[in-house]
Amino acid sequence: MCSGYSPDDLRFAILDQTPGKDFVYVIDPISCSNREAWVVQLRDIQHMQHEFLLALQDPRKFNTSTRDEGWGKLFV
Numbered sequence: 001m002c003s004g005y006s007p008d009d010l011r012f013a014i015l016d017q018t019p020g021k022d023f024v025y026v027i028d029p030i031s032c033s034n035r036e037a038w039v040v041q042l043r044d045i046q047h048m049q050h051e052f053l054l055a056l057q058d059p060r061k062f063n064t065s066t067r068d069e070g071w072g073k074l075f076v
Contacts, residue, residue, distance in 0.1 A: 013026050
């Protein structure tokens with residue numbers, strides 16, 4: 001997926017959206033495989049946080065919907 005990119009092209013930034021903070025983290029992976037691993041992990045964390053927020057907002061609706069089994073077990 002990343003073949004042909006120079007090392008500088010592999011860098012990406014993450015913006016901290018915490019109220020009152022203006023931090024930007026620049027991730028500079030050594031290789032394409034490291035970059036892909038970072039992206040996969042960050043997407044998993046983002047998905048988990050989104051699912052957790054949905055569960056906090058409406059636990060009953062969250063339990064009855066078709067969600068990942070692991071999350072459903074936490075909120076029984």
